[in-house]
Amino acid sequence: MNKYEVVIGLEIHLELKTRSKLFCSCSTTFGQEPNTNCCPVCLGLPGSLPVFNRRAIELAVTAALALNSKVQLRSRFDRKNYFYPDLPKAYQVSQYDQPLARGGFMEIESGESERIINLERVHLEEEAGKLVHAGNSIMGSAYSLVDYNRAGIPLLEIVTAPDIKSGQEARAFLEDLRSILLYSGASDCKMEEGSLRCDANISLRPQGSEKLGTKAEVKNMNSFRSVELALNYEAERQAEVLSAGGTITQETCHWDEEAKKTIPLRSKEGSSDYRYFPEPDLLPLVLEPAFIDNIYASLPELPAVRRKRLKEKYDLSAATAAQFTVNRALGDFFETAAQDYDRYNNLANWIQGDLQYQLRESGKEADDLDAKKLIELLELLDQGEINRPVAKELLTEMVNSGKSPKKLVKEKGLGRISGDEKLRPLVDQVISENPDAVENYLKGKDKALAFLVGKIMAMTKGRADPAELNKIIKERISNK
Amino acid sequence: MSIDFSKEVDYVARLARLKLKPEEKEIMAGQLSDILDTARKVQEIDTTGVEPTSHVIDLPTVLRDDETGSSLTLSRVLQNAPRRQQDYFKVPSITAKDNGINAGEEA
Numbered sequence: 001m002n003k004y005e006v007v008i009g010l011e012i013h014l015e016l017k018t019r020s021k022l023f024c025s026c027s028t029t030f031g032q033e034p035n036t037n038c039c040p041v042c043l044g045l046p047g048s049l050p051v052f053n054r055r056a057i058e059l060a061v062t063a064a065l066a067l068n069s070k071v072q073l074r075s076r077f078d079r080k081n082y083f084y085p086d087l088p089k090a091y092q093v094s095q096y097d098q099p100l101a102r103g104g105f106m107e108i109e110s111g112e113s114e115r116i117i118n119l120e121r122v123h124l125e126e127e128a129g130k131l132v133h134a135g136n137s138i139m140g141s142a143y144s145l146v147d148y149n150r151a152g153i154p155l156l157e158i159v160t161a162p163d164i165k166s167g168q169e170a171r172a173f174l175e176d177l178r179s180i181l182l183y184s185g186a187s188d189c190k191m192e193e194g195s196l197r198c199d200a201n202i203s204l205r206p207q208g209s210e211k212l213g214t215k216a217e218v219k220n221m222n223s224f225r226s227v228e229l230a231l232n233y234e235a236e237r238q239a240e241v242l243s244a245g246g247t248i249t250q251e252t253c254h255w256d257e258e259a260k261k262t263i264p265l266r267s268k269e270g271s272s273d274y275r276y277f278p279e280p281d282l283l284p285l286v287l288e289p290a291f292i293d294n295i296y297a298s299l300p301e302l303p304a305v306r307r308k309r310l311k312e313k314y315d316l317s318a319a320t321a322a323q324f325t326v327n328r329a330l331g332d333f334f335e336t337a338a339q340d341y342d343r344y345n346n347l348a349n350w351i352q353g354d355l356q357y358q359l360r361e362s363g364k365e366a367d368d369l370d371a372k373k374l375i376e377l378l379e380l381l382d383q384g385e386i387n388r389p390v391a392k393e394l395l396t397e398m399v400n401s402g403k404s405p406k407k408l409v410k411e412k413g414l415g416r417i418s419g420d421e422k423l424r425p426l427v428d429q430v431i432s433e434n435p436d437a438v439e440n441y442l443k444g445k446d447k448a449l450a451f452l453v454g455k456i457m458a459m460t461k462g463r464a465d466p467a468e469l470n471k472i473i474k475e476r477i478s479n480k
Numbered sequence: 481m482s483i484d485f486s487k488e489v490d491y492v493a494r495l496a497r498l499k500l501k502p503e504e505k506e507i508m509a510g511q512l513s514d515i516l517d518t519a520r521k522v523q524e525i526d527t528t529g530v531e532p533t534s535h536v537i538d539l540p541t542v543l544r545d546d547e548t549g550s551s552l553t554l555s556r557v558l559q560n561a562p563r564r565q566q567d568y569f570k571v572p573s574i575t576a577k578d579n580g581i582n583a584g585e586e587a
């Protein structure tokens with residue numbers, strides 16, 4: 001394997017988060033009854049004309065800018081011609097030699113180091129319909145069923161340069177890409193609903209060689225994990241073929257999730273000739289510089305920037321900063337709370353630990369919580385009004401009922417029991433009830449003291465402070 | 481011109497999934513030759529400094545707001561379907577021929 005360098009390029013398709021389709025006003029809602037979101041435009045009926053959805057253009061430009069890609073003031077749409085039943089018009093409206101945006105790059109964290117992955121282009125096209133294969137086995141079915149609800153949903157295509165060097169890096173790239181797209185609001189990026197899909201080109205070349213080897217295209221990877229597995233598998237396979245003196249045939253293969261291997265598909269004779277030509281039903285897309293500038297100005301803080309800022313501003317660990325970036329709501333909650341509380345790492349620990357656990361248990365979101373209440377709780381703890389086990393109990397209550405910790409302390413009488421006045425009667429009671437322990441203590445057995453403290457802690461349901469009890473018990477015994 | 485275009489005709493016919501009879505191919509080859517001659521004539525024009533045009537109307541495209549409207553009813557959607565099953569269009573399997581795996585060029 002070390003003899004060869006792995007060269008990977010990715011092609012990502014993602015559905016943009018619009019209400020209506022790219023060229024018509026049919027709904028884009030997922031999971032509707034089949035063929036109910038269709039009209040003459042998205043069915044490709046003769047005489048219908050497409051009209052661009054402004055929001056789709058805005059989201060496409062947003063995504064392109066977030067990926068540092070250069071948005072073109074003028075771009076063009078072309079017909080990509082091929083026959084496949086998920087395509088009602090027998091062509092797909094796509095972009096060919098004048099894409100919406102050119103170039104671009106993403107910075108990813110690969111192991112310890114940061115790497116730049118360049119992009120070739122970002123373009124806009126229309127989504128195809130969905131094929132449902134009849135029967136349980138694909139093999140045996142004599143026909144397929146088609147649902148055109150998905151046809152015409154705006155689809156963004158992102159093509160990377162062959163800059164990726166391993167399955168792990170491909171996965172890291174996709175995870176960061178998803179964060180960026182979620183942050184910029186361009187897409188839901190739900191791989192399980194198919195709103196984000198990824199194909200890959202992979203080839204090997206001898207270390208140090210500049211010339212690209214023959215590539216294979218890998219499709220049907222349904223999760224980031226399968227992208228990683230599939231590409232590592234395919235790299236190994238190609239290395240074995242090359243090491244044995246063989247050659248790689250340019251082919252398309254499917255990732256078989258069950259068998260955990262790539263399976264070559266029959267070559268598609270000459271079908272790569274898509275005969276692109278300018279879509280006569282659409283005029284060129286011309287964007288005003290101000291339109292692009294406005295979108296650029298309203299871009300949210302992007303993940304890489306946020307990660308760095310969280311680390312520096314709050315002195316958080318890289319792992320914590322990463323978690324507060326991937327889980328944006330949790331990170332936002334942290335930042336809101338940090339406005340009123342400056343023991344940042346303590347705050348981060350509580351949020352990542354107990355709070356996140358309680359959110360999972362109760363099925364609530366960080367957005368549902370009032371950061372001020374968590375701060376109230378932490379301050380009660382810091383000031384010694386409550387002890388740690390009580391704080392954890394209160395947190396559970398707080399998440400479930402939304403009540404203020406101060407109120408809960410009063411209501412439930414959970415405040416710390418302290419001071420001679422309150423503790424002395426309890427100490428005296430325990431001393432008189434446990435003469436043996438007192439005797440043992442006087443003989444110098446420290447365990448006996450711990451036993452007496454434990455008795456009082458049980459009586460107060462953990463609300464007293466063991467150190468304070470130690471002191472008072474010693475006093476009372478020596479005063480006898 | 482007497483260039484033989486029969487290969488090109490075969491190629492284009494295959495891409496378009498057309499089955500042509502030999503006499504049809506001959507007619508098409510002749511027509512293709514004429515069309516290319518005309519294109520060649522157009523190419524003789526000196527276009528230095530002229531911006532390529534992809535559309536005869538010199539206007540930017542129109543954008544619409546992202547609002548949903550009504551779609552067709554299911555019966556209208558499926559009205560022209562040659563075959564249907566439940567609420568789906570029914571089409572010949574692409575997969576059977578492809579040895580069990582979907583070899584299509586999905587977008």
Ligand SMILES: [Zn+2]
Binds near residue numbers: 024026037039042152
């Ligand atoms: Zn429609």
